[in-house]
Amino acid sequence: MKITALSVAALFVAPALAAKTWDVNVVNGLFSPQELNIAPGDSVRWPNNDGADHAIVQTTAGARTCNNLAGGFNSGRKTKGQAYMRTFPTAGAINYKDGIGANCVKGTVGTINVGTAGNGGSSGTATATGSTTAAPITSPTNKPNGAPYLTPESSIFLGVAAFIGALVL
Incomplete structure (x- = not known):
């Protein structure tokens, strides 16, 4: 041979x-979708198309919280037009928040389920918190972007x- x-x-x-690369947007001060199911090796991009600054900060495991995870990822301050992207190679649930001011306390939190929830991203669906089929608020972020x-x-x-x-x- x-x-x-x-x-x-x-x-x-x-x-x-x-x-695949998935987008999570900030819409009306909240992440959309707030919960995203992806496959191991997929990437998530948080474009800041909002008028305010935002920072994507990993939080402690378990229930969503505003407590930073020691050694977790932190995008730093992102202004309008900037984006943060991260690849998630291994299975697990990763919680994150908006680390600017009181945004987290106001509910700007989210979860990335890597190969652990539902379909593990294989069918390309994203779910919003409290629902299994809800679409993102204003844009089709439940589909991978681009090539x-x-x-x-x-x-x-x-x-x-x-x-x-x-x-x-």
Whole structure:
């Protein structure tokens, strides 16, 4: 059996192309959707199209809270037009809040369920808090945005696969 660069590259690239990027927006001072089900390896992007500044800050596990998770992610202050994006490689529930001022206390909190709730993102549905089928408030954020997202890690795999394929030829 002849091994080609294309067959080796396919082993590494196919999983990377399956990864999706999902948007969570701030609408009327709340995350939309507040709860999002994704698959491991998917990314979430929080674009700030709101008039106010926002910061995406990971909170402690369990029930949603406004307590920062020590060592958790923190986007820093994002102004209108800026975005924060994070890839979630492993299963679990990740809670987060808006870390600016009293926004968290006012309810600007959310949860990313990575491969743990419902379909694990495989069918591409997002759920709003308290509902299993509610759509986001004003935009179709329950669908991945744009083209497949190629992570830096998958780019490295592609390069290695191409190199190995060239050696085999």
